[in-house]
Amino acid sequence: MPSRPTLIAGLLLTVGLLLVPAPTAAQNAEIKIDIDRTIGEVDSLIYGNFVEHLGRNVYGGIYDPDSPLSNEQGFREDVIQATRDLNVSLMRYPGGNFVSNYDWEDGVGEERPNRLELAWSRIESNEFGTNEFMEFAEAVDTEPYFAVNLGTGTIEEAQQWVEYTNYEGGTYYSELRKEHGHEEPYDIKYWSLGNEMDGYWQIGHLNAEDYSKKAREAAKMMTRTDPDLSLVAAGASNFRPDADPMHWNRIVLDELKDVVDYIALHIYVGDPNDNYYNFQSTPHVMEERTELVEGLIDIAMQDADREDEIKIAWDEYNVWYRARSGSDMEGETALEERYNLSDALVIAGFLNGFIRQADIVKMANLAQLVNVIGTMFTTPDDMFKQTIYYPIQLYAEHAYGTSLDVHVNSETYDTDEFFIGLGEQQTQQSDVPYLDVSATHQDDGEVIINVVNRHRDEAITTDLISQTGGFEGPFEVYEINGPDVNARNTFEEQPVQTEQLDDVQGGGESFTYTFPPHSVTMLKGRIAQ
Ligand code: AHR
Numbered sequence: 001m002p003s004r005p006t007l008i009a010g011l012l013l014t015v016g017l018l019l020v021p022a023p024t025a026a027q028n029a030e031i032k033i034d035i036d037r038t039i040g041e042v043d044s045l046i047y048g049n050f051v052e053h054l055g056r057n058v059y060g061g062i063y064d065p066d067s068p069l070s071n072e073q074g075f076r077e078d079v080i081q082a083t084r085d086l087n088v089s090l091m092r093y094p095g096g097n098f099v100s101n102y103d104w105e106d107g108v109g110e111e112r113p114n115r116l117e118l119a120w121s122r123i124e125s126n127e128f129g130t131n132e133f134m135e136f137a138e139a140v141d142t143e144p145y146f147a148v149n150l151g152t153g154t155i156e157e158a159q160q161w162v163e164y165t166n167y168e169g170g171t172y173y174s175e176l177r178k179e180h181g182h183e184e185p186y187d188i189k190y191w192s193l194g195n196e197m198d199g200y201w202q203i204g205h206l207n208a209e210d211y212s213k214k215a216r217e218a219a220k221m222m223t224r225t226d227p228d229l230s231l232v233a234a235g236a237s238n239f240r241p242d243a244d245p246m247h248w249n250r251i252v253l254d255e256l257k258d259v260v261d262y263i264a265l266h267i268y269v270g271d272p273n274d275n276y277y278n279f280q281s282t283p284h285v286m287e288e289r290t291e292l293v294e295g296l297i298d299i300a301m302q303d304a305d306r307e308d309e310i311k312i313a314w315d316e317y318n319v320w321y322r323a324r325s326g327s328d329m330e331g332e333t334a335l336e337e338r339y340n341l342s343d344a345l346v347i348a349g350f351l352n353g354f355i356r357q358a359d360i361v362k363m364a365n366l367a368q369l370v371n372v373i374g375t376m377f378t379t380p381d382d383m384f385k386q387t388i389y390y391p392i393q394l395y396a397e398h399a400y401g402t403s404l405d406v407h408v409n410s411e412t413y414d415t416d417e418f419f420i421g422l423g424e425q426q427t428q429q430s431d432v433p434y435l436d437v438s439a440t441h442q443d444d445g446e447v448i449i450n451v452v453n454r455h456r457d458e459a460i461t462t463d464l465i466s467q468t469g470g471f472e473g474p475f476e477v478y479e480i481n482g483p484d485v486n487a488r489n490t491f492e493e494q495p496v497q498t499e500q501l502d503d504v505q506g507g508g509e510s511f512t513y514t515f516p517p518h519s520v521t522m523l524k525g526r527i528a529q
Pocket of ligand 1: 095316
């Protein structure tokens with residue numbers, strides 16, 4: 001019979017075991033890379049961004065003549081530098097909902113009228129317009145992508161804007177540009193035919209048939225002015241229960257199949273019920289919609305009169321759910337969402353999705369650049385980079401080449417709700433992998449492996465296996481992480497950033513790497529040719 005002290009010790013040990021949570025076992029996973037299993041070329045235009053006249057994006061964001069941080073032209077030098085570092089390939093302008101009540105002529109020349117701006121309930125001073133934006137685009141080394149007003153605007157106004165920006169000379173609007181100090185045409189290539197015209201919230205909202213007719217006629221006038229334009233149709237953005245987004249997409253694709261080069265899709269996701277794992281699965285909504293629209297494109301292409309295919313432009317995507325009602329939706333401080341690490345993981349999930357669908361997704365624009373659901377946040381005399389800045393910056397710096405069809409063996413989870421946007425549509429999503437992976441390969445042997453470990457608590461030890469040719473280390477390692485998924489950056493401290501860690505050797509057929517919880521990791525090395 002055990003003695004009394006032994007009994008007490010045994011009891012204490014049992015209670016202790018019950019009270020102290022057992023350490024969670026790390027999972028294991030496999031990532032198999034085969035350079036012969038290719039998807040398509042990653043288009044650099046997937047690393048685009050967006051500047052809308054909304055809140056403090058333009059005024060108080062990129063342009064703030066009263067700020068001590070601005071240059072002589074009124075542009076914020078710190079924002080210019082951070083935008084250059086973000087490697088933005090393409091910048092959409094000037095909206096968004098704003099464009100559907102915008103007269104571009106208000107924003108050029110000497111006379112700049114104050115206008116009541118009805119999309120976001122503010123006064124638009126028009127101090128910043130086409131030429132100021134082009135100056136900014138040049139300063140940050142990005143390609144401009146303009147949207148024309150097909151809400152209150154006419155097809156003639158759309159044509160005149162192209163004439164102003166792209167026509168060499170000898171006509172009213174091209175000479176006006178010269179009078180405004182811009183002798184050479186800008187040759188702006190990318191133009192979108194309106195914004196979210198399927199949305200009941202859009203000024204001048206149309207049905208699919210009326211939109212297609214107006215867009216086709218605008219396109220006719222615009223391309224007769226400049227035949228080198230690349231045009232983008234407004235695809236469906238209204239996914240509320242009473243809408244029929246695929247009807248819109250089908251009609252628009254059928255009607256505009258010989259006219260446009262892209263169909264634009266928009267998506268905003270959020271975590272309104274504080275359900276981290278549901279939220280992490282939301283980039284897969286985007287991938288599902290890509291597949292649906294790709295099917296419609298295939299159907300439309302059956303009898304289209306063109307060589308190439310229409311491509312998909314996710315020309316607005318982001319996390320947006322906090323600043324989405326009441327006064328957060330209007331005026332000078334509209335849409336000032338503050339991001340955390342969880343949001344940055346979702347943005348990396350979007351980027352992985354775009355790369356996995358690189359054969360059809362050929363453009364994407366994070367919405368938006370500064371303050372307004374932005375990658376940066378400013379006051380007149382300070383600026384910090386939000387968490388979502390970092391995945392975009394990292395991918396846009398490195399992730400190019402041919403997208404690979406990666407095989408991933410990772411444990412999965414089921415979501416009980418699959419929220420998108422405002423959480424109005426929910427379904428269940430099963431088999432969401434904890435490891436979300438994409439990879440790219442270059443002709444010179446470079447391979448980039450992008451891994452989001454969505455697990456909130458567990459590291460995942462993973463065998464990386466090369467199916468064709470051996471890995472050649474060393475691998476550079478970049479990691480975006482923070483103390484926990486709610487970690488945010490502020491003016492005072494920025495716990496969420498990209499860190500370059502020590503290289504890993506990673507040679508031969510396989511190597512093992514442990515991806516820490518709630519992290520984005522990029523491994524950059526080579527595969528022998
Ligand atoms: O990015 C904010 C808004 O979201 C855009 O103006 C509009 O196009 C979308 O609904």
